[in-house]
Amino acid sequence: MLEPVAHTDDQSVRTPPTLGPEKLGFQRLAAALGFSQPVDDSLSEAVFICIDCEAFEFAQDKVTEIGIAILDTREVAPSAAKSDTESMTAAIRCAHYRPVEYSNLMNKKRVKGCPDCFGFGVSTWIRLADAKQVLERIFADPARLQEAAEFGAIIPNTHRPIILVGHGLTNDEQYLRRLGFSTTNMRSIVGYADTQELAGMGMYALCKC
Template sequence: METLRHYLNLPPVCGPSLEPTPRQPDEDVIFIALDLEAWEFDHRIITEVGIATLDTRDLTSADPSDPNSFLRHVKASHFIIKNHEKHVNRKFVRGCPRMFHFGTSKKVLLHQMVDHLDAAFITARKMVLVGHDLKGDIKYLNDLNFSPTAARTVVAQLDTQKIANEMFLPSALGKLLEALEIHAENFHNAGNDAMFTMQALVLM
């Protein structure tokens, strides 16, 4: 969690209560949370991609004592893979690709999805990659022939599932959000889950 507080320009939890120091150029990062949904009968078939971003440049006036002043700057996107649109999960989890709460979903072809991911990661800015069970989402990204670290702009990775375990909080995303008093519904929509993951990160 100190990595998170460092990049958000917050004082250490266990240290003296000091005023945050001005953010240095190498600390000027974008947090990017990813969530990918795959078909329950063949996980190689990626059906949705969700992206949520929090740009630290937007936080200059944020109140460190008010997490909502950070959360209002989170932006989310939701992509539905048209090639796999018919593969909606129903047996083991309830998929809800048409229930994105934080904007308008975009339908894209499979080969176009990589272009959208490239656009999210190709930047001169440094990035902190965020996920809930991040290794699973990275595997799905690799199945799309995309590597989030290829551009070498990712300077840190934060897994909210691991952080929750370290803080003795529930590791399941839904239970974690409940413990953090975040209202959430329609999980297993990649856009929603990316946003929920970012919200959990900020509030933990």
């Protein structure tokens, strides 16, 4: 007969909780962007990766667009961050991916889709099966965003600290999982910000921190 497992209240034998990335408020975001003095170095030289996915309105499992915007804080001088928003905007790198399998799908009824109107460069067609690898390469080295879909180029992991940004981030993470990619337990992600929540609190507060 198997012996019953002994239970104990000894805290030393319990599995410690897994610490996830930090949910960033205005003050921490301001410090990471250079608007204010950082409290510590945990967000030093972080890379902001913003993700915005679109799915077909009648089949939400079909992700038709993947939008990426990256801001490397190394490319923005602290003095420029406060006084010159144009230099910060110019430092943002963007990419727009469209799975060829869903090229015939366009949202028209619930929301007007405009997949052909990417205003920050040229859209890149990818195979649905390659979406996961493209995303993995982006997070491995955000500085090489433009090479993420060029599989002939080897992109090693640079382990840069990443701040993940989205508008309704939970929805985008669900779309990413449908592509086989997940940000859960990704050690390089040190923080995240949901602009949907921040907008409700007043985005102007970010520049007042």
